[in-house]
Amino acid sequence: MKDYNLYWMNYSISIANDVDGSHLRVGAILISNKNELIFATSGSSKLSWCQELLTKVQEYNINEAQSLYLTINTMNTNREFELNMLLRKINIHKIYLGVPDPNLDCYLDNDPFLVFECIYRYPENLQKEILNQNSQYYKNSRQSIKLNSYYSVKRISTLVVELLKSRGYVVTKNELENNKTVNDFIKFIIKKYNLEPMMAEHLINNILSEAFDEKYASYNYTNDARSLDLNWKDNFFFVYNKLFDSPLNDKVIVDVGVGSGNEAKILFSNCQKITFVDIAPNGLKKIKREFPNSHCVLSRAEKLTLLSDDSYDLYVSLRTYNSSFFDIKKAISEANRVLKSNAGIIISIANGFLDSTRNCIIPGLLIPGTNFVDVYRGIDMAKKLSTYFVTMGFKEIQILPTNIEIYLSAISM
Numbered sequence: 001m002k003d004y005n006l007y008w009m010n011y012s013i014s015i016a017n018d019v020d021g022s023h024l025r026v027g028a029i030l031i032s033n034k035n036e037l038i039f040a041t042s043g044s045s046k047l048s049w050c051q052e053l054l055t056k057v058q059e060y061n062i063n064e065a066q067s068l069y070l071t072i073n074t075m076n077t078n079r080e081f082e083l084n085m086l087l088r089k090i091n092i093h094k095i096y097l098g099v100p101d102p103n104l105d106c107y108l109d110n111d112p113f114l115v116f117e118c119i120y121r122y123p124e125n126l127q128k129e130i131l132n133q134n135s136q137y138y139k140n141s142r143q144s145i146k147l148n149s150y151y152s153v154k155r156i157s158t159l160v161v162e163l164l165k166s167r168g169y170v171v172t173k174n175e176l177e178n179n180k181t182v183n184d185f186i187k188f189i190i191k192k193y194n195l196e197p198m199m200a201e202h203l204i205n206n207i208l209s210e211a212f213d214e215k216y217a218s219y220n221y222t223n224d225a226r227s228l229d230l231n232w233k234d235n236f237f238f239v240y241n242k243l244f245d246s247p248l249n250d251k252v253i254v255d256v257g258v259g260s261g262n263e264a265k266i267l268f269s270n271c272q273k274i275t276f277v278d279i280a281p282n283g284l285k286k287i288k289r290e291f292p293n294s295h296c297v298l299s300r301a302e303k304l305t306l307l308s309d310d311s312y313d314l315y316v317s318l319r320t321y322n323s324s325f326f327d328i329k330k331a332i333s334e335a336n337r338v339l340k341s342n343a344g345i346i347i348s349i350a351n352g353f354l355d356s357t358r359n360c361i362i363p364g365l366l367i368p369g370t371n372f373v374d375v376y377r378g379i380d381m382a383k384k385l386s387t388y389f390v391t392m393g394f395k396e397i398q399i400l401p402t403n404i405e406i407y408l409s410a411i412s413m
Helices: 003-016 049-059 082-087 124-133 135-139 149-153 156-166 173-177 182-193 197-216 232-243 262-267 281-290 328-338 377-391
Strands: 028-031 037-041 064-073 091-100 119-121 253-256 274-278 295-298 312-318 339-350 352-355 360-363 395-401 405-411
Touching: 003 028, 003 037, 003 064, 003 091, 003 124, 028 049, 037 049, 049 082, 064 082, 064 124, 082 091, 091 124, 124 135, 156 173, 156 197, 173 182, 182 197, 197 281, 232 262, 232 312, 232 339, 232 395, 232 405, 253 328, 262 281, 274 281, 281 295, 312 328, 328 339, 328 377, 339 377, 377 395, 377 405
Parallel strands: 064 091, 091 119, 253 274, 253 312, 274 295, 312 339
Antiparallel strands: 028 037, 028 064, 339 405, 352 360, 395 405
């Protein structure tokens, strides 16, 4: 991200501090095509940020701007997005957005974040500043949850730190955070402990297998949003039927990140030509018992070396691509390699939490280090995935958000 973008983002947050706590602290900055400030506002006691900007736009007859920096995508009392009101009056090439309105708890068709292509997000550290700036509103939001104890205790990062320590390798949470993909983490371990590359790769692969086994090999829907979403199977087949006219059981399928097989048992019970891939060996043993004729492969999604080129009609990976230490670009590249021409790919991104205290699903993903579930965060990732699809030549790319996951589908070249 360019320095001037960060400058305007920080400036928008700073002007929002001028607002008293009786309503949301929002900062908005409009920038010209020459990257010069047109107007900055945090609203007033009588006018919202949008109303003030509209007044200035009309007063100075401005019909175009390079960018808008907006800390919160606010809604009015009628659940209309104020940003839409501004966009009806002025053409803005790029919009940089901090966080959703604290009252946004679902996906709305009129949300500019879903409609407008050139919307980008503030980085995580600035998102957290905005949440803190408006803590009383976000703390009481329906999107604020207490972490399910299953996830807070069995975090992959925590398990990895503990497993490495048991082998004599001390790694901090910050060091994990700074080395988010497997390859980066292997390089870090090589440098920190002066290990041979093959030894380091073997160590990290084993550690990750054990960690994912501990968390997911015996996983069921007790702690999962799927327990309350009875439509998830229908959503999958809705996406599949947009790709193909022929039945699923006619296809040669690879399911990457199968875990304990809860979804596979429901979706693929009649499929005879199927390969299951996972990093957790005990999970694969379990799925092999359920599908004795299947081909099971212990492997990471980013390194499907045991699978041949141009072999599959359908690649499926459900709620795996936002796993810890996952390299999205490499995984999609491998998916592209193993798929036949005009084959299908269906990926879903985990995008919902089970709030056990209220017995409901909270759509979105947690902003790390907070209890706020951001409904836009999964969409951010879906947009990133779709750009990789385009780069690698996939066509007919579609995105379908649901309350527990966001589906991406496409056809290979």
